[in-house]
Amino acid sequence: MIASFAYSNSSNPEKLQDKIEKIVEGQNYNLFNSAKEEKNMQSIYTLIQIFLYGFIIVIALIGITNIFNTITTNMELRSREFAMLKSVGMSQKDFDKMMNYECILYGSKALIFGLPVSALVTYLIYKAVRSSYETTYHLPLTAIGIATLSIFAVVFSTMLYSMNKIKKDNPIDALKNENL
16 A cells, blocks of 8 residues: 655635545545644634633632731731720821831741742742753743742731721720720
């Protein structure tokens, strides 16, 4: 049996494939349409992207909700402490400054633990992919920058929300309240 190959470029590969299939109908042949395969691979790639980004969004929303609940609960539990500080003469400007420093502390602490772990995870992913795809390792600095800004934005906005709730509270009522 002799094998022969023919390659063809076409502006309409589906139509060309149909014509070839009509010509060789009933014969033993293998026909490979690279344009069709590329379209199938692109569809699979798009589907994977949709699921991957959906998963990332869900995980991010869970993390943001967790941060929001933790910080707001922490602020509510410390309302007596804040009322005591206000009652002994802490100005609103000093209180805001203290809360901003606390916000920076929360964000920095998250980054101190999170950035080394994420760098390790990206390197492990690189090592896993390296066996099937030739590439060099580089730290994803853009993603790290976006994550850093996002962390501070989430922590800062949550702190603003909690501080606005605390500002509305009467310090005397907060000091009287033993249990939340």
